[in-house]
Amino acid sequence: MGDDPDRRKILTCAVGGGLGLVIAVPAARLVLGPTGEQTVTTPTDPLDVGAADRLKVGGPWQKVDVVAPLVKDGWTTARDVVLGAAFVRRTADNQAQALSAVCPHLGCAVGWDGKNFLCPCHDSKFTGDGDAIAGTGPAKRGLDPLPVKIEDGRLRLTWIRYQLDTASRDKA
Amino acid sequence: MTKQIWRVLGWSLVMLLVVEALTGAALAAFYAPSSTDAWASVAYVQDQMPWGWLVRGLHFHAASAIVIISGVHLLQIAVAGTYRERAAAWWIGLVLVLLVLGFAISGYVLRWDQAGYWANRVEVGIAAGTPVVGGLIRSLAIGGNEYGNLTLTRFYTLHVIALPALITAGVVVHIVLAKRARDWSDGLRAAFAMAAVFAVLVGYVVSQHGADLAAPADPSAAFDARPLWYFRWLFELRHLAGSAEKLAAMAAPAVVGGFLVALPLVDKPERQAKRMPWIAGVVGLFALIFVLTIASFVQDSGDADLAKRQAQAEKDASRTRALAVKHGVPATGPLDIKQGIVMYRARSLYEKRCTGCHAATSKDRKGPIIGAGHGNRAWLTAFLKEPSGDAFWGHTKLAKTDDAMKPVELGEGDLADLTELLYAQSGASDVDAARRDRGKVIFDKACTDCHAIEEGVAGASAPGLGGLGSRDWYTSFIGNPKSPVHMGSDHSQMPRFDKDLSIVDRDALADYLVWLRTATQRDVDLLEPL
Ligand code: FES
Numbered sequence: 001m002g003d004d005p006d007r008r009k010i011l012t013c014a015v016g017g018g019l020g021l022v023i024a025v026p027a028a029r030l031v032l033g034p035t036g037e038q039t040v041t042t043p044t045d046p047l048d049v050g051a052a053d054r055l056k057v058g059g060p061w062q063k064v065d066v067v068a069p070l071v072k073d074g075w076t077t078a079r080d081v082v083l084g085a086a087f088v089r090r091t092a093d094n095q096a097q098a099l100s101a102v103c104p105h106l107g108c109a110v111g112w113d114g115k116n117f118l119c120p121c122h123d124s125k126f127t128g129d130g131d132a133i134a135g136t137g138p139a140k141r142g143l144d145p146l147p148v149k150i151e152d153g154r155l156r157l158t159w160i161r162y163q164l165d166t167a168s169r170d171k172a
Numbered sequence: 173m174t175k176q177i178w179r180v181l182g183w184s185l186v187m188l189l190v191v192e193a194l195t196g197a198a199l200a201a202f203y204a205p206s207s208t209d210a211w212a213s214v215a216y217v218q219d220q221m222p223w224g225w226l227v228r229g230l231h232f233h234a235a236s237a238i239v240i241i242s243g244v245h246l247l248q249i250a251v252a253g254t255y256r257e258r259a260a261a262w263w264i265g266l267v268l269v270l271l272v273l274g275f276a277i278s279g280y281v282l283r284w285d286q287a288g289y290w291a292n293r294v295e296v297g298i299a300a301g302t303p304v305v306g307g308l309i310r311s312l313a314i315g316g317n318e319y320g321n322l323t324l325t326r327f328y329t330l331h332v333i334a335l336p337a338l339i340t341a342g343v344v345v346h347i348v349l350a351k352r353a354r355d356w357s358d359g360l361r362a363a364f365a366m367a368a369v370f371a372v373l374v375g376y377v378v379s380q381h382g383a384d385l386a387a388p389a390d391p392s393a394a395f396d397a398r399p400l401w402y403f404r405w406l407f408e409l410r411h412l413a414g415s416a417e418k419l420a421a422m423a424a425p426a427v428v429g430g431f432l433v434a435l436p437l438v439d440k441p442e443r444q445a446k447r448m449p450w451i452a453g454v455v456g457l458f459a460l461i462f463v464l465t466i467a468s469f470v471q472d473s474g475d476a477d478l479a480k481r482q483a484q485a486e487k488d489a490s491r492t493r494a495l496a497v498k499h500g501v502p503a504t505g506p507l508d509i510k511q512g513i514v515m516y517r518a519r520s521l522y523e524k525r526c527t528g529c530h531a532a533t534s535k536d537r538k539g540p541i542i543g544a545g546h547g548n549r550a551w552l553t554a555f556l557k558e559p560s561g562d563a564f565w566g567h568t569k570l571a572k573t574d575d576a577m578k579p580v581e582l583g584e585g586d587l588a589d590l591t592e593l594l595y596a597q598s599g600a601s602d603v604d605a606a607r608r609d610r611g612k613v614i615f616d617k618a619c620t621d622c623h624a625i626e627e628g629v630a631g632a633s634a635p636g637l638g639g640l641g642s643r644d645w646y647t648s649f650i651g652n653p654k655s656p657v658h659m660g661s662d663h664s665q666m667p668r669f670d671k672d673l674s675i676v677d678r679d680a681l682a683d684y685l686v687w688l689r690t691a692t693q694r695d696v697d698l699l700e701p702l
Binding site: 031032034036037038039040041042051058065066070073074076078079082083084085101104105106109110111120122125136138152153154161164165172 | 206207208219290294297298300301308311312315316317318319320321322323326329390391392393394395396397406410417418478504505507671672693
């Protein structure tokens with residue numbers, strides 16, 4: 001009975017296919033696994049970005065590195081990880097403003113030339129208040145404001161990454 | 173005969189792919205795909221491994237050679253029209269070109285330097301703009317929500333496992349489908365061509381000393397991200413398209429690809445003369461890509477600000493790489509590389525927070541000069557002789573008030589004894605005990621109206637001097653100079669740093685000040701620059 005060539009073929013296919021699936025499914029699951037997952041933890045609570053009296057009330061923007069005290073990246077945990085940069089200025093004694101240095105176009109880090117913000121990647125330009133200057137580059141919205149407050153003389157900033165290249169500001 | 177000449181292109185490509193495989197295997201033996209180690213391992217190969225720069229350079233520049241020769245190969249086939257008989261070979265060839273570009277994208281990010289990191293961010297950003305599935309593509313590509321370890325392991329797997337498997341299969345099929353008769357003269361010519369291409373490649377790699385490597389990826393540092401040269405035409409196209417750039421980024425490759433794929437289906441005529449429109453189309457396309465590429469580079473070369481930023485970026489890169497060679501890269505990653513510099517933390521803090529008021533060179537100095545020998549015997553003696561001298565309290569508000577300390581008028585011997593007592597407070601190991609004890613007698617007679625010298629005790633109207641110049645004393649003083657044990661609230665203009673600097677930072681500064689006491693100016697000058 002095992003000599004029937006058709007049955008043999010079917011059987012071989014079934015066994016082979018089954019074996020293949022047993023390997024392929026978990027492997028695919030593994031490789032696709034991180035998709036949509038939070039593989040890198042980024043803190044959602046305010047981060048200390050320095051002493052408030054480094055900024056004069058009404059003074060110019062200053063760039064600060066946004067550093068997370070603790071970040072889990074896959075299998076490692078690291079202290080003092082640089083998440084990105086922000087520009088901060090003090091508007092009143094206990095009030096500050098912050099703009100993310102992440103360009104809303106495709107995410108390069110923008111610079112401040114004393115008058116405007118400029119993205120080095122595709123030349124998007126932003127006013128001193130962070131609004132996109134029409135006709136300069138491809139950015140569809142202004143620089144993203146970040147929540148910042150002054151507490152005990154320290155600047156505390158909440159780091160948020162927004163979706164890129166959209167006119168609206170949606171969390172990434 | 174003339175047609176056969178062109179066949180050497182295909183064989184040169186095979187040779188270059190073999191070069192990629194061999195150098196790639198060698199590089200893989202050194203590469204560590206993790207966000208803390210990737211840059212460090214690449215820098216190690218480039219700057220420290222014998223011949224490492226050569227292997228890395230071959231790997232990087234052979235890719236450029238592949239793109240160039242593939243382009244010529246494609247153009248030649250298109251002009252000759254041989255795709256009409258061997259459409260399948262043509263299509264597979266197009267797939268091979270795509271795979272090569274895939275290698276380029278996945279390879280560029282692996283170095284985890286500013287150039288590769290930011291280029292990848294932009295590329296993935298473009299892909300993430302795909303309607304509906306954009307977010308999924310991004311997450312799949314970078315391995316989750318943010319750039320990190322998984323980003324590297326994924327692109328690494330793509331680069332060394334998935335793409336090589338695909339391209340090997342593709343090349344085999346492509347060659348079989350191309351059905352070339354191989355006679356001896358063909359082989360000889362191919363060998364010559366391969367040798368020539370290889371020689372040019374090696375020459376170029378040597379002239380470049382391998383491949384460039386920028387400073388390590390830093391999410392907070394702006395960088396003028398540019399794609400690899402073979403994507404520059406798209407970069408320029410986006411640029412020209414203005415607000416339609418998104419369309420351009422998506423549509424241009426689709427149009428180019430679609431046109432090339434469709435060629436064998438639409439270009440049917442048997443007679444070469446009637447094929448002219450198609451030939452013109454292909455040649456025009458290549459010319460356009462060529463012109464856009466050149467335009468992009470020309471645009472950049474005319475930008476003086478860009479040149480300045482690039483020069484700075486290059487300086488950063490060579491500094492970081494030199495530090496990596498000298499000190500190694502910390503296990504926490506190359507962004508911490510400066511921690512390898514002696515007393516880096518303290519010195520950089522000192523530079524930022526202290527020199528304004530304390531450096532001899534500062535224009536608006538407000539306090540005593542702090543430098544080599546600060547707090548040693550000579551310094552103490554000089555201070556006692558003239559507390560309001562220029563180098564000491566001279567620039568402070570205190571010096572202009574009646575509360576300022578008066579010069580100590582003692583004979584040389586007594587002054588040396590008193591100095592020794594103060595010097596002993598620092599805990600220095602070379603204290604002359606007899607002198608110190610004699611100094612204590614003088615102190616009790618002459619100084620206790622204002623000062624105290626017991627540990628932690630405030631003076632009646634002036635600083636307590638217990639522990640003066642010791643590490644703990646410095647930490648405490650920096651933390652709160654206005655404390656009653658130190659200057660008292662209205663005798664000091666120095667801000668308190670206990671809220672601003674962590675105890676670790678204040679300790680580091682204290683260590684540095686203690687070091688300065690025994691240092692000479694030469695020691696300070698010899699410190700590695702920050
Ligand atoms: S990333 Fe800023 S303009 Fe493109």
